[in-house]
Amino acid sequence: MSQYNRGDQVRSMSPKKYKLSFTAxxxxxxxxxxxxxxxxxxxxxxxxxxxxxxxxxxxxxxxxxxxxxxxxxxxxxxLLTKDQLEILVDGAIQEQKHLLWYAICKRYTFIFEFAREVMRDKFLAMDYELTELDYAAFFDKKADWHPELETLKPSTKGKIKQVVFRMLREAGLVSEDNRIRRTVLSERVVQVLQNDKPESFEIFPVLLADLESSSP
Structure with a gap:
């Protein structure tokens, strides 16, 4: 294979650029x-x-x-279904937070991957402290495959981290001191997520037993 073709192959294997407009x-x-x-x-x-x-x-x-x-x-x-939007409008505050977090993760692969690969994995390992070092390790790992992350200004990198942690706190998934909180989804939120995208439960610090008890 020529050097030119190898270059084409590498580019074709490169993942799609992350959308990072969530800082708005x-x-x-x-x-x-x-x-x-x-x-x-x-x-x-x-x-x-x-x-x-x-x-x-x-x-x-x-x-x-x-x-x-x-x-x-x-x-x-x-990106939300009509059923999800109806719960967002009329639901309890925690249901609203969970659906908005779901919409954010559905829109932004960067946040989805952080929630699944870092927050949820730490929760399942009973390591409940979500640290800036955890975030830095995740960011550096992703930057190896996403050069757009490497070219960001330090101020932009800081803003992205700040907003990610703020969203986690606002959604009630971590505490003010960044302790991961066990999340219990309501029965109807479980239902509308299950119908739409079952793997979406991976973005929450939830236990399988809690999901089963919330299922209709």
Whole structure:
């Protein structure tokens, strides 16, 4: 095989670049519910965008900021099924947090992999302290396969880490001092995730017994 062909083969095997725009918004519970509520009323994302932005329902002082926040949150919410959106709008606060975390992980492979490969693995090993060293080791490992991570400015790397940990805390999956919390999903959240993407349970610090007891 020629050097040129080997280069093509390596490039073809390279994983897709990570989407990292999640730094524009954290879990954003109230804003996400506002968007989901409007969408369920019309079931049209273009109309939802018009109503949200024209009415400044996200309460941003600058229109460009409102559009940026809407775009970020809508891209996450569009990955949820109608059943999931309905629970997001009408559910208990913890159900809302769990579904928003699910949408984030579905949208961002970087966060999905961190949740599954680091947080959940540590939880199953009964090692409940999620440290910055854990994150740094994960980041460095992923950077070997994702050169876009290596080229980030230090400030951007710091912002990404900050937002990831903030989301974990806002979702109730880790404590304020970054201790992993055992999560119990409600019966209906288990059902709508099972119907959509069963492997999604890997993004939560859950025990199999808890999932079985929550199954209808």
């Amino acid at each position: 918004a954290s879990l954003s519970i109230s804003q996400s519910i506002t968007i989901a509520t409007e969408y369920l009323q019309c079931e049209d994302w273009d109309e939802t965008k018009r109503v949200i932005t024209e009415g400044n329902l996200l309460q941003s002082r600058v229109r460009s900021s409102s559009l940026r926040t809407y775009r970020e949150l809508a891209q996450r919410l569009q």
